Amino acid sequence: MATDATKPEGPDFEQGIDAGELKDGEMIAGRVGGEAVLLARCGRNVFAVGGTCTHYGGQLAQGILDGTTVRCPLHHAHFDLESGEALSAPALRSLPCWNVEQKGNRLRVTTIRAGRPTANPPTEALRSIVIVGGGAAGHAAAETLRSRGYRGQLTMLSADTDAPCDRPNLSKDYLAGTAPEDWIPLRPPEFFGDNRIDLVLGARVTSLDVASRRAVIEGGRTYAFDALLLATGAEPVRLTIPGADLPLVHYLRTLADARAIIAKLAATRRVVVVGSGFIGLEVAASLRARDIAVDVVGPEAIPLEHALGPDLGRFVRATHEEHGVTFHLGQTVTTIERDAVVLANGKRLAADLVVVGIGVRPRVDIAQRAGLAVDDGILVDEYLATNVAGIFAAGDVARCPDPRAPRPIRVEHWVVAERQGQIAARNMLGERVPCRFPPFFWSQHYDVQISQVGHAERGDQSEVKGTMQGRSFVVAFRGSGKIHAVATVGRDQQCLRAEVALERQDDEALAAIVT
Numbered sequence: 001m002a003t004d005a006t007k008p009e010g011p012d013f014e015q016g017i018d019a020g021e022l023k024d025g026e027m028i029a030g031r032v033g034g035e036a037v038l039l040a041r042c043g044r045n046v047f048a049v050g051g052t053c054t055h056y057g058g059q060l061a062q063g064i065l066d067g068t069t070v071r072c073p074l075h076h077a078h079f080d081l082e083s084g085e086a087l088s089a090p091a092l093r094s095l096p097c098w099n100v101e102q103k104g105n106r107l108r109v110t111t112i113r114a115g116r117p118t119a120n121p122p123t124e125a126l127r128s129i130v131i132v133g134g135g136a137a138g139h140a141a142a143e144t145l146r147s148r149g150y151r152g153q154l155t156m157l158s159a160d161t162d163a164p165c166d167r168p169n170l171s172k173d174y175l176a177g178t179a180p181e182d183w184i185p186l187r188p189p190e191f192f193g194d195n196r197i198d199l200v201l202g203a204r205v206t207s208l209d210v211a212s213r214r215a216v217i218e219g220g221r222t223y224a225f226d227a228l229l230l231a232t233g234a235e236p237v238r239l240t241i242p243g244a245d246l247p248l249v250h251y252l253r254t255l256a257d258a259r260a261i262i263a264k265l266a267a268t269r270r271v272v273v274v275g276s277g278f279i280g281l282e283v284a285a286s287l288r289a290r291d292i293a294v295d296v297v298g299p300e301a302i303p304l305e306h307a308l309g310p311d312l313g314r315f316v317r318a319t320h321e322e323h324g325v326t327f328h329l330g331q332t333v334t335t336i337e338r339d340a341v342v343l344a345n346g347k348r349l350a351a352d353l354v355v356v357g358i359g360v361r362p363r364v365d366i367a368q369r370a371g372l373a374v375d376d377g378i379l380v381d382e383y384l385a386t387n388v389a390g391i392f393a394a395g396d397v398a399r400c401p402d403p404r405a406p407r408p409i410r411v412e413h414w415v416v417a418e419r420q421g422q423i424a425a426r427n428m429l430g431e432r433v434p435c436r437f438p439p440f441f442w443s444q445h446y447d448v449q450i451s452q453v454g455h456a457e458r459g460d461q462s463e464v465k466g467t468m469q470g471r472s473f474v475v476a477f478r479g480s481g482k483i484h485a486v487a488t489v490g491r492d493q494q495c496l497r498a499e500v501a502l503e504r505q506d507d508e509a510l511a512a513i514v515t
């Protein structure tokens with residue numbers, strides 16, 4: 001995965017800084033040799049850790065401190081300042097740590113030091129763990145099992161033909177042609193062998209035998225488990241109209257899907273995107289970056305209104321129109337032809353390629369057949385345990401209680417899937433970690449990143465503070481007098497502070513952040 005390779009700026013911490021420059025609760029970005037380093041003071045302690053986030057290279061000094069952790073401004077990874085440990089996805093790798101000394105009034109960063117190792121919980125009871133799914137949740141769970149000291153057999157069965165990949169990038173830089181393919185794997189191939197993770201690709205689990213604790217894959221091979229994680233994600237909803245099977249029609253979920261689209265782009269001048277949700281619009285932005293003409297067809301009057309409210313939806317539409325996208329809203333597609341798409345109003349849009357993004361459905365079939373409790377998602381408790389002992393579920397497929405929501409929610413966000421995978425892994429090992437973090441997602445449209453924390457309920461009123469034209473604003477989603485979620489553009493720190501307030505269920509602090 002890519003990280004920011006720009007030369008670090010700021011004071012040379014080997015030379016030192018005046019100790020008074022670093023106040024309690026503050027951070028300073030600087031450098032040691034050629035490396036970016038973050039210096040942070042938390043009470044009596046001063047910490048020095050790597051200054052760039054191990055996810056996409058976000059500048060941690062632009063994030064926030066919370067106790068002895070730092071949160072990244074871009075996609076809200078959390079790092080422990082004492083150990084450098086990546087505590088919360090999307091960052092999976094730790095930060096380097098340095099020693100700091102104070103002599104007189106001078107603070108200096110000295111030698112690199114080892115991070116504190118994670119305490120190993122007892123794991124003797126489990127000899128074999130099987131993870132079904134090689135996506136965000138499954139991969140994060142596998143890493144966590146090993147980093148928390150699990151030493152038994154660990155098998156990841158994935159229907160994908162590629163190793164776990166950075167799925168969000170597939171509709172963004174990778175599709176736009178600005179991210180090379182070697183940025184896409186979450187880990188290099190040797191990672192799995194080095195960590196004794198038996199990654200089996202192209203392995204679709206067809207059934208689970210709950211009584212004898214076995215997972216069966218296509219072809220009949222079985223895998224015994226003491227504990228199992230279902231992380232089967234979601235699959236794109238397919239069009240069923242005439243022409244839906246024509247070769248110009250594509251969906252985007254896997255790296256193989258993305259490769260298939262990209263392979264056709266050299267001969268593509270016009271694309272019709274069916275669906276004006278997040279994936280459809282990110283695809284539109286990436287194809288415009290390649291100078292391909294894009295029409296977007298969607299049934300709603302304002303794109304993304306159901307998710308982001310009318311004001312932010314209109315903002316997103318205007319951003320796309322500024323970049324040359326043509327919208328056909330309040331419309332559905334009735335027929336696809338060899339070189340065109342026909343709309344319900346009779347209009348015919350020429351197309352060399354059609355990309356369909358009309359939503360996803362949780363992949364619950366094997367859980368359902370095995371008799372697990374399912375209701376538009378696999379039902380889990382706050383420890384991500386299903387109704388069958390030893391079987392857990394995480395990610396897009398899981399429906400989980402949220403302390404801030406009136407009923408269990410199922411979320412389709414990358415960071416949520418990874419964090420749930422991490423929590424499920426710890427609970428498989430016998431820790432009792434409740435899943436209570438507020439959902440977070442981001443979406444990228446050209447140079448505009450939308451970030452959102454919390455879970456807006458249908459019917460919530462959205463209220464905008466700040467300047468949309470200046471691309472610096474906050475949107476609060478409010479219902480029954482409470483703020484349920486906060487979306488931001490150009491206000492990363494506010495979004496992080498809202499995350500902390502939501503975690504603590506501190507309504508007053510949350511209201512103060514969005515005023």
Ligand SMILES: Cc1cc2nc3c(=O)[nH]c(=O)nc-3n(C[C@H](O)[C@H](O)[C@H](O)COP(=O)(O)OP(=O)(O)OC[C@H]3O[C@@H](n4cnc5c(N)ncnc54)[C@H](O)[C@@H]3O)c2cc1C
Binds near residue numbers: 168412
């Ligand atoms: C193109 C794209 C862009 C996105 N961009 C963003 C974004 O910007 N921000 C954001 O928050 N979210 C984004 N998302 C959503 C995010 O990727 C998902 O929420 C996340 O991947 C869910 O993780 P998961 O592990 O639950 O499922 P997945 O990542 O889909 O993984 C599911 C895994 O299960 C496997 N599987 C399924 N059935 C079986 C079976 N029967 N046997 C074996 N294996 C099986 C699949 O092959 C796959 O490996 C995007 C999604 C896509 C497709």
Ligand code: FES
Binds near residue numbers: 075
């Ligand atoms: S760059 Fe830090 S979380 Fe993504």
